[in-house]
Amino acid sequence: MDLKTQLSDEMKTCMKAKNKERLLVVRTMLAAIKQVEIDNQITVDDAGVLAILDKAMKQRRDSHQQFVAAERPDLAEQEAYEMTVIQDFMPQALTQAEIVTLLDAAMLETGAANMQDMGKVMAILKPQMQGRADMAEVSKLIKAKLT
Structure with missing residues (x-):
């Protein structure tokens, strides 16, 4: 199953479970994929989806560090949660x-x-x-x- 399909299925699962926080993150990732598809007039494959998720992960990591440095634990916690959701769709990390x-x-x-x-x-x-x-x-x- 490709990553876009996994994200779509996860969105449906979150809707049924009324898991609003996770749903928001999944929708954000789907929106980022759709934005790239529209901007470049292409259909993104798994490698492209992986690149988009990787970029989103990097953005969350940077934001998390900035929020920790600014002593904003509430926002840092939100970024950390979003990173865990994104990580669920990423391949296993290399040692x-x-x-x-x-x-x-x-x-x-x-x-x-x-x-x-x-x-x-x-x-x-x-x-x-x-x-x-x-x-x-x-x-x-x-x-x-x-x-």
Whole structure:
């Protein structure tokens, strides 16, 4: 079952269960997908939906950190809840060992030797790790290996 269908089914389930908080998050994700489809005049596939969910997750993570720093626990709690709902639709996260293995394989494949080759490595890793790893952390690992 594709991710859009899963989100639609979850929306119906939330409506029947009268779970308003979860319903709001699911509808927000469906609206984001629909917005991309309308703006680009395409039908988003699973990889596209995953990219949209990953972007939403990153936005929630950033907002959560800002709310914690601003001592707004009520808003931080809401962002944390939204992250858990989004995470339900994301694939299982990669372990640190799996990330390093994929990183080493990509560096070997591209023959990366210095920082100028970082884009080549990221181009290979991004589709493999989309939604399964924090790409900012992966970027830091690549920089550490290339310096």
